[in-house]
Amino acid sequence: MGGGEPTVDPKICQIVSSLSSSGIEVTMETNAYLLGEELTLKLLKAGLSSTVVSLKAQQEELHHFYTGVSPRLILENFHKAYKLGLNLEVVSVFIPDLVEKEEIEKIAQFVSSIDLKIPYTVIPFIPVPQAEWWQPRSEEIKEAAGVAKKYLAKVEIDERRRNPVPIESIYPKLSFCKKGGINGTDFQ
Helix, strand or coil: CCCCCHHHCCCHHHHHHHHHHCCCCEEEEECCCCCCHHHHHHHHHHCEEEEEEECCCCCHHHHHHHHCCCCHHHHHHHHHHHHCCCCEEEEEEEECCCECHHHHHHHHHHHHHHCCCCCEEEEECCCCCCCCCCCCCHHHHHHHHHHHCCCCCCEEECHHHHCCCCCCCCCCCCHHHCCCCHHHCCCC
């Protein structure tokens, strides 16, 4: 589940439970800002299989510039979720002149301080109109991933996002969220 921040949905645990009890392996992508201990425990109980955490930046000033908030709570929540047994992966967007090799290295160092086996994926920034950044060259991404590999056992580059293919988003407009959906659960 992704394409927005699923943890802001007050019914996220019900949705995860319904999907999980229907035999669907549920992976959620989140920024981890709201992924505190209580929510993590509820999601695990609901049947969440894994979580991909989008770590934007590790440095305070850069993270605040990028997101408007400090990374402290996000990094703390990531660590707590790991300790509670949530299966974690990390993804970061390489953005030329913003989140580059040095920041990818800092993120990899942080993740390895928790567990060097946590998978880490570096993806290229996809330019949008009026953005001051541009799409990175493949060599830049490979170099950043190479630096991350000094700290982590599994580092990948997802170049598929370079030429995005249409992906159907089922969240939050899940067809079964209407009355009588999966297992008769009413999410309205």
